[in-house]
Amino acid sequence: MPQRRSHVDPSAAQTELAVALSALRADLDAPVDFPAEALDEALSSPSPPPELDLRDVPFATLDPPGSRDLDQAFHLERAGRGYTVRYAIADVPGFVSPGGAVDVEARRRGQTLYAADGSIPLHPPVLSEDRASLLPDVDRPALVWTFGLDGDGTVVDTSLERALIRSRVQLEYAGAQDAVDRGEDGPVSLLPEIGRLRIAQERARGGASLNLPDEEVVRTDAGGYAIRRRSPLPVEEWNAQLSLMTGMAAASLMLEAEVGILRTMPRPDDAAFDTFRRQTAALGRPWTTGDYGDFLRDLDRTDPLTLPVLQAAATLFRGAGYVTFDGSTPTDTVQAAIAAPYAHATAPLRRLVDRWTLTICLAVSRGEAVPSWVRDSLADLPGLMQDSSQRASRLDAATVNAVEAALITPLVGSRVDATIIELRGERARIQLADPAVTASAPVPIDARPGDVIRLRVARADIGAGEIEFSLD
Numbered sequence: 389m390p391q392r393r394s395h396v397d398p399s400a401a402q403t404e405l406a407v408a409l410s411a412l413r414a415d416l417d418a419p420v421d422f423p424a425e426a427l428d429e430a431l432s433s434p435s436p437p438p439e440l441d442l443r444d445v446p447f448a449t450l451d452p453p454g455s456r457d458l459d460q461a462f463h464l465e466r467a468g469r470g471y472t473v474r475y476a477i478a479d480v481p482g483f484v485s486p487g488g489a490v491d492v493e494a495r496r497r498g499q500t501l502y503a504a505d506g507s508i509p510l511h512p513p514v515l516s517e518d519r520a521s522l523l524p525d526v527d528r529p530a531l532v533w534t535f536g537l538d539g540d541g542t543v544v545d546t547s548l549e550r551a552l553i554r555s556r557v558q559l560e561y562a563g564a565q566d567a568v569d570r571g572e573d574g575p576v577s578l579l580p581e582i583g584r585l586r587i588a589q590e591r592a593r594g595g596a597s598l599n600l601p602d603e604e605v606v607r608t609d610a611g612g613y614a615i616r617r618r619s620p621l622p623v624e625e626w627n628a629q630l631s632l633m634t635g636m637a638a639a640s641l642m643l644e645a646e647v648g649i650l651r652t653m654p655r656p657d658d659a660a661f662d663t664f665r666r667q668t669a670a671l672g673r674p675w676t677t678g679d680y681g682d683f684l685r686d687l688d689r690t691d692p693l694t695l696p697v698l699q700a701a702a703t704l705f706r707g708a709g710y711v712t713f714d715g716s717t718p719t720d721t722v723q724a725a726i727a728a729p730y731a732h733a734t735a736p737l738r739r740l741v742d743r744w745t746l747t748i749c750l751a752v753s754r755g756e757a758v759p760s761w762v763r764d765s766l767a768d769l770p771g772l773m774q775d776s777s778q779r780a781s782r783l784d785a786a787t788v789n790a791v792e793a794a795l796i797t798p799l800v801g802s803r804v805d806a807t808i809i810e811l812r813g814e815r816a817r818i819q820l821a822d823p824a825v826t827a828s829a830p831v832p833i834d835a836r837p838g839d840v841i842r843l844r845v846a847r848a849d850i851g852a853g854e855i856e857f858s859l860d
Contacts, residue, residue, distance in 0.1 A: 405794040425489040430512035436482020438552035448575035456517035464578040469539040476530035480736035486761035498776020500738040504605040541585025583626020593727035596681030638733035653708040655724040667700040696837035710770040789853030795823040829857035
């Protein structure tokens with residue numbers, strides 16, 4: 389899908405939008421500021437002592453533009469007919485004292501929240517954007533996973549060690565994609581090769597990726613806000629495979645030790661698959677044979693009906709949660725979209741549960757006992773993560789709704805063209821190209837997904853984040 393931006397210029401609508409966005413934080417009870425004791429602890433906590441010095445390895449990071457909370461760094465090289473992948477994760481467990489002020493505050497927050505007018509971090513910025521972040525050209529402690537891959541991309545060897553690293557460069561997605569497309573020799577040279585092999589491994593397992601276009605609120609140069617929608621670049625999908633590989637390795641270690649926390653999701657049942665088949669047939673892009681993961685991977689991203697198909701497929705990716713275990717392994721261990729046991733282990737600066745996963749995996753790798761604080765608090769994690777995920781979802785949805793209402797405000801009373809994404813009874817989810825707005829609207833009786841219809845903008849309420857359309 390081509391990227392489109394629609395802008396809200398500074399105006400009365402802009403002022404109303406700023407007030408609405410600020411109110412969202414208060415409604416969520418998600419404070420930006422940290423208690424003084426947490427700030428002091430984050431600044432003064434000792435750095436974890438490394439076991440290895442890997443500063444001679446030219447690690448690199450790959451993140452969205454402007455990122456400061458850099459959780460992962462990678463180094464890729466050939467090893468005979470296979471590959472060696474080093475994946476360094478910020479050593480947050482080494483900086484955060486269990487039961488300390490930073491730990492208590494992090495458990496209350498659960499994860500970093502990303503608002504239109506700034507992030508609400510999980511940890512004090514002195515940690516998440518400085519001391520623990522894998523920023524370039526500075527020495528940083530890290531938990532380094534080393535994977536040996538054969539020529540097919542299968543993991544044949546895994547290790548985890550605490551090390552001192554020094555990232556050489558902070559890459560951004562667009563620039564990294566350009567470097568790949570030009571065939572440049574550099575940190576991402578092997579990423580397409582390894583990424584494609586890992587995607588082939590995912591296909592062989594029966595895994596599936598949805599890869600819906602991203603939707604985010606961004607600031608404009610004029611001081612307003614924009615809705616930006618874009619499809620992930622190939623380099624992002626290849627990079628994600630490194631994270632998935634690490635999460636699978638972490639799950640394997642914890643299952644072997646019979647203690648840990650997994651990210652699980654049930655496989656869709658027959659009724660869900662039947663519904664999806666009917667939806668794809670109605671769209672003229674029927675799924676008739678093969679696994680649903682293969683069908684989704686092979687969709688033509690330039691086809692205007694691909695987005696409605698992906699929206700319909702979203703119902704197949706529901707029910708994700710966390711399961712903890714200690715002393716035995718759970719009955720259901722698989723994350724269905726990955727088609728393997730999986731754990732969150734690669735974003736400890738931004739997600740609470742990863743600190744537990746990494747602490748367990750490091751202890752298991754060393755042949756040591758899992759710390760008692762981990763075992764004592766495991767059962768609390770699913771609830772903490774569920775609460776924080778609900779806050780994040782409410783914030784994301786409310787932010788987008790408010791900005792979309794502001795974008796559409798100047799058009800109240802006028803007519804606009806909209807594409808039907810998904811039918812919902814007598815109404816539908818529709819998308820406007822300019823301004824970039826997705827909303828619910830009434831549709832003609834004979835309407836189908838993919839149709840372009842003419843609607844009148846009847847009302848826009850920025851504070852409530854509501855838009856109304858009519859067919860007249």
